[in-house]
Amino acid sequence: MNLDEYSGIWVFLEVKDGKIAPVCLELLGAGRQMADKRGVPLAGLLIGYGVAPLAESVIPYGADVVYLYDEEIFRDYRTESFMRAVLECVEKHKPEIILYGATSTGKDLASAVATDLQTGLTADTTMLDVNAENGLLEASRPAFGGNIMATILCKKHRPQMATVRPKVMKALPPDPNRTGQIVRETINLREEDIRTKVLEIVRETKEKVRLDEADVIVAGGKGLGSKDAFELIHRFAEKIGATVGASRDAVEAGWIDHQHQVGQTGVTVTPKIYFAIGISGAIQHIVGMQNAGLIIAINKDPQAPIFQSSHYGIVGDAFEIVPMLMEAFQKMPDKEVQYGGKI
Amino acid sequence: MAEKFDVIVVGAGPAGTACAYTLAKAGASVLLMERGEYPGSKNVMGGVLYRKTMEDIIPEFYKEAPLERPIVEQRFMMLDQSSALTFSYKGLEWAQEPYNNFTVLRAKFDQWFADKAVKEGALLLNETVALECIVEDGKVVGIRTDRPDGDIYADVVVLADGVNSLLAKSLGFHKEFRPDEVALAVMEVLKLDRKIIEDRFSLEGDQGCTFEIFGDSTKGILGTAWLYTNKDSLNIGVGAMLSGLIKQKIKPYELLDYVKNHPMLRPYIQGSEQQEYLAHLIPEGGFKSMPKVVGNGVVVVGDAAQLVNAIHREGSNMAMASGVLAAETILQAKEAEDFSEKILDSYRVKLLDSFVGQDLKKYKDATHHFEKFPQYFEQYIPMMNRAASQMFTVDGTSKWEKQKKIWRDIGTPKDKWRMARDLMNAWRVMK
């Protein structure tokens, strides 16, 4: 493999609900920095059906080029179809680096592509950098359940690939003066060649927990003691209009559903305020919330590691403190009230 | 179709595993059942392993077993609030084969030992709880476990399920143990660099040291604290009679905190990192609390039979010895194809004849005596400390004067008679 043949940094542009997934814009931001460092173009790879209008929309976010595949066979995401498009495009244009969002689609696609290309893929990256001279992508990520950080290199194979954790990189503010090229690609792919069919897509109609979008999260952990006791978290969250979160221990104890889990194997959150109540603060949890604006910990154990990772800590009994907090909120002057305007 | 084995051993601690090993080695089909994730996961011990009994089972075991340190020094500390009267024996004869005692970490050791039993042909089943004995016509014929389709049969069931043996209780072999028959022990494993350990405890290479600590360490309650050296960690713990803890309204971890912060002990654990916290009950009733240990198709070994010599902190060797004796008896019963209480009773006879029974008989009144008379811990130990301090403080007072002071410190003539009587009684229960 002649590494010099490979040039350019690509971002796979995933389409969600008719829009470019936010993580891809974040990757364009990170990609732009690396492309400038390397002196190479930044390209987006957009695959879908009826998505041509979106190609323009990513240029302001930093892309120099967008390779576009717009065919009916790409209406729904399927590994086999999307993979063919990526492989052909890579064969044709030979990028040195491809970044994907670490979403269920991104990880699925990248894993398949990496295997066919027999190249290296780093999963769930949280830090990215490129060496200006030799072009090595330094992709760093948490491993061993979050207990260590590792930097992965792919020295002799191209393209170097990575899936990147959402909400870690920063999208650039869109610059309407940026210009770029849209390259329309075609592919010879028949429906009969694809062995899977999407029969139905079911969006969750029930109240979905959007931890990743919450401004205020109240999270509970094993320290609360029981499922009944965990009710305290629900009541507090409801009282102040926050979203409920939980540590892995609380979820595994069956006190609350997995969709509320914050941490390495749950959701990464970046709320403005994060209450950690009865949570000891194991590293696997910390990595999921350490970027919150203001972290407040309440725990009976003065030695709990959570206090190392919080901005403010109260050593005390949650069952004493939290009801007092709820009362205090009740009495808060000029507060915003649910179902209504200011008092 | 439920399976049948020759023997089911409930509990893969030292007693159960020693029994299973001996049986398997002789060709019997043995099921060794353990409720924990792995043997040792639910066991707690100071912990000192005694070479002799282990060697009788596996010769030269120390060449391959995961042991911590061979003990070359045993220290005995009589603790007062800010002083200690210590005597110790250190001998290099213990630093070489065949050694005397070792410190061990139960999780590691028990797994190795159980593995040896498996290599001899025993079947090890983890994460399975024995709920009750299956009894038919007054005979124990098997075990009912907590798993679906969980009945299993055997000619003999060996109850090695520890101090709380619910199975022995359900057979009516003993009643609920009283608070004055058990001690509650708590301990911590403290991580410490081995160079520091060797430096601090004056040890060369992988030698080890044990401290047995009496007196202020249990705030007057009958019990003992200990500090043992492992390869790169220390075990520090304290055990006290449950009756004493209840009476004085002290929680065991409070005692442990006190011990860890005691000025005489604090320096030894300086700079260490808490790694693990463990707690367990320890049988203290001794000979008088021994339950029925034999029935039709069933025998009881180890802690479940209260086989602990608290005075000498010996429990694991007694457990293993009882396991081996039980195995030998069962093998004889197998020959005779008779598993009735009558035949199995030779286990009880052999047990009482062995050092296990002999030592338990020797100290049968000791624990109870020291429990009943708190002055040994509450008064005499502090008194000895004060006497030593008095004698060794050079303050211009003449030695005769000092002796008089020490003598006066005992108290009134009545106190002196009482002390004499107490010393006599102590000798009597210990001899």
Add this chain to the structure above:
Amino acid sequence: MVLGSEEGKAMLHIVACIKQVPDTKIIKMNPRTNTMDRSSAPAILNPYDAHAVEEAVRLKQRYGGVVSVVTMGPPPAVKAIRKCVEIGADEGYLITDRAFAGADTLATSYALTKGIEKISEIRPVDLVICGKMTIDGDTGQVGPGIARRLDIPPLTNVNKVAEVNRDEGYVIVHRKLEDGYEVIKSTLPCLFSVEKEINEVPYSPLPNMLRAARYQPVIWAVNDLGEIDRTLLGLKGSPTIVAKVWPPEKPKGGERLEGTANEQVSQLMEILQEKKGLFRVKEEQV
């Protein structure tokens, strides 16, 4: 126990790929040497794989068939295979060899693929099931990698198996999406990687436990796997390497609010006062 094949009866051969991993929930880092104290965490069957095996066993119960498990690992991995037999797997294969050491996800998928091909010589394979990811690697890449190498469709994040039709050669599953799920149909053979929520692993019956305790898996080294390209194994076959490892940054630690509970709450409310716009307080009906 191998179920005999009957004419006209759908008989599935499902292969589950598993891994023995350290329990990362309790593994400890040595803060001074920055290395993982592997002895601090016991080795367990990767939790996602337990669910994969359970799903395979349920499909076997539903449709009839055989469940084999395969793992690439060092000798102690036999314990993980026994755990699978406890769950209900019929056969277990351990491929173990020094040549596998240092493998990244690409080299791992190659080795496992060779193992599965060898197993299919014994009995044709209809379906491959894996856990979504391992708790030590956290990548989720090996499953799709195996699928590509076997040239079968990968279906990731499966949280329900609706139908397996061996005669007509298709499966219908649910794949979990960020905000719902999709119902997808695929030809057989194919590969699933499963979410934990797909099932609950029940407490194994005693007969399974006894069978597992006695079970000796089939053990293969590289030489047993037939035509194999050694340059694609282990460290040599890994395009990625770990260049650097370090403990995650420890935050400095925050301020403790002191005083009585009342005082602590007051101080906290003062701090939160300036962010009051973020809260939507639910009024109590008085």
